[in-house]
Amino acid sequence: MTPVVDLQGVSVRYGRQWALREVTAAFPAGAVGLLGPNGAGKSTMIKTLLGLLPPDAGQMRVLGLDVRRSPLQIRGRIGYMPENDAYIPRMNAVTFVAYCGELAGLPPADAMQRAHEVLYYVGLGEARYRNVEQYSTGMKQRIKLAQALVHDPSLLFLDEPTNGMDPRGRDEMLELIRDIAHNKHINLILSSHLLPDVEYTCDHVVVLDKGAVAAAGPIAKLKGPAGRVFELRVKGDAAQFLAAMSAAGLECHATDEDVMRVFVPEERGPRFLFELASQHRVQVRHLRPSVPTLEDVFAKAVGEN
Amino acid sequence: MPIHDQGYRHYGGQRAAHGRAWWVIARSQILSALQQRPFRFLLFIAWAPFVVRAVQIYVSSTSLPVAEFIATTPELFRDFLSQQRLFVFLVTIGQAGLIAEDRRTNALQLYLSKPLTRVEYIVGKLVPPLAYVLFVTLVPSLLLLLLQIIFAGSLSFLRANLFLLPAITLFSLIQALLAAFVILALSSLTRSRRFVAIMYAGVTFFTFAMYQVLRGITGSRTWAVISPIEMLDIIANAAFRSRGLPPVPVYMAVIAVVAMIALAMFILERRIRGVEVVA
Numbered sequence: 001m002t003p004v005v006d007l008q009g010v011s012v013r014y015g016r017q018w019a020l021r022e023v024t025a026a027f028p029a030g031a032v033g034l035l036g037p038n039g040a041g042k043s044t045m046i047k048t049l050l051g052l053l054p055p056d057a058g059q060m061r062v063l064g065l066d067v068r069r070s071p072l073q074i075r076g077r078i079g080y081m082p083e084n085d086a087y088i089p090r091m092n093a094v095t096f097v098a099y100c101g102e103l104a105g106l107p108p109a110d111a112m113q114r115a116h117e118v119l120y121y122v123g124l125g126e127a128r129y130r131n132v133e134q135y136s137t138g139m140k141q142r143i144k145l146a147q148a149l150v151h152d153p154s155l156l157f158l159d160e161p162t163n164g165m166d167p168r169g170r171d172e173m174l175e176l177i178r179d180i181a182h183n184k185h186i187n188l189i190l191s192s193h194l195l196p197d198v199e200y201t202c203d204h205v206v207v208l209d210k211g212a213v214a215a216a217g218p219i220a221k222l223k224g225p226a227g228r229v230f231e232l233r234v235k236g237d238a239a240q241f242l243a244a245m246s247a248a249g250l251e252c253h254a255t256d257e258d259v260m261r262v263f264v265p266e267e268r269g270p271r272f273l274f275e276l277a278s279q280h281r282v283q284v285r286h287l288r289p290s291v292p293t294l295e296d297v298f299a300k301a302v303g304e305n
Numbered sequence: 306m307p308i309h310d311q312g313y314r315h316y317g318g319q320r321a322a323h324g325r326a327w328w329v330i331a332r333s334q335i336l337s338a339l340q341q342r343p344f345r346f347l348l349f350i351a352w353a354p355f356v357v358r359a360v361q362i363y364v365s366s367t368s369l370p371v372a373e374f375i376a377t378t379p380e381l382f383r384d385f386l387s388q389q390r391l392f393v394f395l396v397t398i399g400q401a402g403l404i405a406e407d408r409r410t411n412a413l414q415l416y417l418s419k420p421l422t423r424v425e426y427i428v429g430k431l432v433p434p435l436a437y438v439l440f441v442t443l444v445p446s447l448l449l450l451l452l453q454i455i456f457a458g459s460l461s462f463l464r465a466n467l468f469l470l471p472a473i474t475l476f477s478l479i480q481a482l483l484a485a486f487v488i489l490a491l492s493s494l495t496r497s498r499r500f501v502a503i504m505y506a507g508v509t510f511f512t513f514a515m516y517q518v519l520r521g522i523t524g525s526r527t528w529a530v531i532s533p534i535e536m537l538d539i540i541a542n543a544a545f546r547s548r549g550l551p552p553v554p555v556y557m558a559v560i561a562v563v564a565m566i567a568l569a570m571f572i573l574e575r576r577i578r579g580v581e582v583v584a
Contacts, residue, residue, distance in 0.1 A: 050418050052579030072323050076420035086411035089402075090337060102329045103419040105320035114316060121313045133410075147415065152316035184313050 002064060003028050004155055004187045005049060010058030012041075012048050019044040021211040022058070027189055031181035033198030033219075034191040035298055036208035042191040043083060045208070046157050050080055063154055076105055079148030083159040083191075085140050087132045093119055094128040097146050104151035111150065118146045122176060138169035145176065149186075156180065156188040162197055170197075177201045199294040207301040215301035222297045229290045230270060232260045236282030244280050245273075253299045259286070261296060326421035330429025331436075334403065338433060344399050348440065351392035355445035358385050359452050366456040377453055379466050382446055382473060383545040386480075390534075392441045397484045398505060400434040402498030404489060404577070409496040417579035427489070427573050434485040443477035472544040480537055483562055487533075490569035493576035509534065526552030536561045 003026035012020040020041045036042050047053045049062055051071040060067040062074045088096050094115045101111030119128040122142040127135070132143060141161060148156055161177060162170040178201045180186050192198055198205060199219065207215040215222060232252075234241055242260065245252045251263035262273065270287060277284045338344050358381065365377045407413050416426050450469060453462055463469070491504045512532045519528040529535040529552040539551045539558035551558070 047414075047579065050579070052414065052417055072420045072422070075418060076320065076323070078418075080415075080418040082411065082414050082418075084411050086415050088333075088412050088415070089406040089410050099329070099333060100415065100419065103326050103416070103421060105323075105325075105420060106316070107319065107321065110316070110318050117314060149313070151320075180313070184315075 001029060004063055005189065006061040007045075007049075008059040010045075010048065010060055011056045012044050012053055013056050018211050020048070020055075023208075023211070023213055025206050025213050025216055027206065028204055029187050030204065031177075031187075031202040032189050033202035033205040033294075034189055034208065035193070035195065035198055035205055035294075036214075037193060037302065039210075040208040041211045042193075042208055043159055044211075046080070046159055046189070046191055050075065050078070050157070076151075077153055078155045078157060079151070079153035081144045081148045081156070081158045081161055083163060086144060087140070089133065090131070092129050092131050093124055093135075093143055093146075096132050096143065097150050100147040101150040106151055114150050114152075115146075118149045119143075121149070122146045123172060137164040138166060141165055141169070141173060145173075149180070154187060156186055157191070158188060159191045160194075161190065161192070162194065174200050195294045195298055205294065205297070207298055209302045215297060219294060219297070223291075223293070228264055228266070229296055230262045230264060230273065231286065231288045231290045232262050232273065232284065233258055233286035234260075234277060234282040235285050237280075238282070241277065241280050241282045244276060248272075248276060261290065261299075263296065323420055324425070326419065327425040327429035327432070330416075330426065331432035334430065334433040335436060338399065338437070341399075347392070347395055347399065348437070351389070351396065351441040352445060354385060354388050355449065358449055362449060362453050363456050366453070366458075377457075377462060379469055379472075379545055380547070382449065382469060383541060383547060385449065386442055386446060386473070386476060386541065387538075389442050389445075393438050393480060393484060394506075394509060396437045396441055397434055397488050398502045400437070400485075400488055401492055401501035401505065403430045403433065404492040405495055405498045405501050408493070413577065414579045417577075423574075423577045427577060430489055431485050434488055435481050438481035438484050439477060442480060443474065446473045446477065468544075468546065472546075476537075476541050476544045479540060479562060483533060483537070483566060486566045486569035486573075490572040490576075493573055529553055530557060530561045533562070533565060 005025075005027035007023050007025050010020055010023045011018065023041070023045065034042050034045065044053065048055050049060060049067060051067055051074070063077055065074050067074060088099060091099065094112070097115035097119060098108070098111040101114050102108055106114060116125075116128065119125055122145050124139060124142050124146065127139065132140070135143065141163065145158070145161065148158075158177065162173050165173060174197055177188065177190065181188050181201060190198055190202055203218060203220075205216070205219050205222065206213060238254075238258065238260070242252060242254065245262060249265070250268075252260050254260050264270070264272065270289075273287065274284055361375050361381070362377050365375050407416070417423065450463065450473070454460055487508060488501070488505055491508070492498070492501045494504070495501055513534045516528045516532040516535060519531075520526055529539070535552065536558040539553065539555060540562065541547075542549060542551060543555040543558075
């Protein structure tokens with residue numbers, strides 16, 4: 001199946017700093033997460049695909065169209081939800097969203113009708129006549145989503161959509177995104193550093209680190225088969241044991257509360273961990289098989305990079 | 306089914322071809338300015354000189370003895386446009402937030418993520434100040450000319466002064482373009498509309514004051530090229546065939562105005578971007 005976004009050797013530079021370095025990636029149809037730590041190049045990639053930043057090298061195609069040759073056609077078919085607060089001053093919500101619809105090419109009457117519909121859809125129906133400048137942080141996030149949806153795009157770019165939202169608002173936003181991707185069949189690329197958000201809403205993931213692709217593929221495939229990940233807590237010199245496990249070829253990383261997550265290869269099992277612990281005079285106090293999470297995929301990808 | 310029950314629906318209607326976004330932007334900005342009461346009041350007051358001049362034209366077209374002192378001459382139209390300078394300044398200041406407000410609210414990245422070019426955005430923002438300045442200069446001037454024809458009952462004045470029509474149009478356009486480009490360029494430099502207004506006042510009045518000072522020090526009138534007010538005066542005098550020796554040739558005044566507009570375009574090209582890159 002043709003990817004909705006295809007990058008070939010794309011490089012972007014801010015002065016002397018390379019934000020993206022020869023990135024080659026394909027984003028399949030559906031919901032794709034764009035993961036990476038702060039400064040990895042996620043927002044840069046999105047802005048380059050939108051045509052807001054010219055790349056220094058490489059080719060990009062969005063929805064089958066070349067970004068350099070057909071930027072207007074592309075922007076007419078995509079919706080962009082920026083990371084920062086963004087709105088047109090001195091407008092109420094329905095006027096703002098209708099205005100964005102008109103800018104995207106909708107006739108005025110259709111734009112106004114669609115504005116009302118999407119504002120109800122994102123949960124701002126009752127507040128749609130209030131000035132956007134008076135909105136709370138969560139409401140501003142919803143209105144950004146509404147203006148990205150009003151013209152019924154084929155592809156949505158969502159940059160940190162749950163930024164600054166309270167837990168309930170965040171859950172509602174994630175439900176909306178999941179509904180958009182899986183029930184409304186709108187392709188989306190969700191850029192976030194919040195792994196649970198991406199894991200809940202997306203089927204595929206592209207992990208960026210330091211301007212390069214560290215991992216890419218279906219989340220289920222990247223997680224690997226169950227049973228290879230263990231939660232481990234030891235009594236003794238945990239740092240030395242961590243180093244010993246790494247030296248023995250086990251991928252491991254520390255998490256909160258003194259629990260380590262250890263990737264054990266197929267040919268070795270939990271018994272190997274006990275043998276290693278015995279050799280290094282540490283006690284194994286907690287050992288439990290765990291389901292691989294996106295956090296493991298991310299830690300592995302970023303660690304290797 | 307009520308809208309609130311419909312959920313999200315895919316859109317199957319028509320979409321406009323590219324190239325019309327500038328009008329969407331311009332229309333929105335024009336209506337937004339008109340919603341502000343002080344600005345509406347300013348536009349209303351800006352037509353007060355028109356009423357005075359209309360009465361003057363009416364009286365001068367009668368056979369009353371007083372009519373000889375207030376006869377309608379081409380100078381009337383030149384003086385009227387000169388009088389409107391204050392309202393041109395105030396109306397232009399009223400548009401100070403055109404781009405500054407968008408920068409303050411990060412609206413630029415919204416605009417430029419839509420299917421419109423930077424040129425469309427700039428044109429859309431340029432139209433409101435252009436329209437409002439012409440509304441207080443070109444429109445009342447042409448109406449005065451029309452009133453003169455109506456009150457006089459003949460085209461003799463117009464036939465005798467055919468240059469008036471192009472003079473009024475050309476000068477009003479040049480003045481409006483200069484004001485619109487300068488305010489837009491200044492608005493793109495900052496996020497504060499107040500600071501834009503201060504900068505515009507500086508460009509208008511500080512340069513005039515500097516010209517006077519430099520002229521006093523050096524005795525040379527060539528310094529007039531730094532003052533947009535002086536340059537517009539020279540162009541107006543030439544267009545309306547007024548007497549008097551200009552401080553610099555007309556072509557230099559035109560070049561100076563064109564250079565200011567070009568500088569404004571350069572600033573807009575550099576500043577209107579979807580992403581601010583800090584080196």
